[in-house]
Amino acid sequence: MIKRNPKEYSPIKDFLLFPLRAIFLVEESKFGLTSLRDERFRYVKKYVVGRCLDIGCGKNNIFIKQFLNNHGIGLDIFPYEGLTEDNLVETFCELPYPDNSFGTVTFIANFNHIPRDLRSQEIREAYRIVERGGRIIVTMGSPIAELLAHLNVWLQDKFFGTNIDMDSERGMAEGESFFVLDEEIKGCLENSGFSNLERHYFPTQWWLNHLWIGFKG
DSSP states (O other), X not given: OOOOOGGGSOHHHHHHTHHHHHHHOSSOOBTTBOOHHHHHHHHHHTTOOSSEEEETOOGGGHIIIIISTTOEEEEBSSOOTTOOGGGBOSXXXXXXXXXXXXXXXXXXXXXXXXXXXXXXXXXXHHHHHEEEEEEEEEEEEXXXXXXXXXXXXXXXXXXXXXXXXXXXXXXXXXXXXXXXXXXXXXXXXXXXXXXXXEEEEOGGGTTSEEEEEEEXX
16 A cells, blocks of 8 residues: 655644544544544654664554554554464564674554563663664654544444454553553663663654654664
């Protein structure tokens, strides 16, 4: 699937119509408006350097395939639609790559789905495979935004027969949560060795979503 030219979308229009997009345009961009998923990917793409490993890539490995032109690898534990054996691993705590293999490792809208007792271990493994001068990127919405987003996709699947709630499809394991506070993300990144952390908000989502970048010196 070929993505539309980003110039077809207006940041001003996206900003003004954010509540409408948040309810109805969770996955697919249409009507000249950017979906929340595509918008999140576009924000992350701006900060990716080198070859990217997208952890928890989800259905169809969209970020790597459509936004990075296959310049990287997407991995997941659950066999979502569109994934092959090359995209599947049993755990993110032991990845099948040597040290310093990737310029960037991304956790896009899924850090909260790492069981709490595994978060530090997974981030340390990400640090191992990021090359010197590389980075990690983690996106997370505000608590109220995350709770409302999960409720929205659940309601849409229940009443309109859609299939966008990946949490219901996969199920939530013990230790997962609907959101993670910035203090925990920041602490986990720093304790794993990442430094010079940066936080960047998404203005077109009314600053209710943002990303963290940590660097490997």
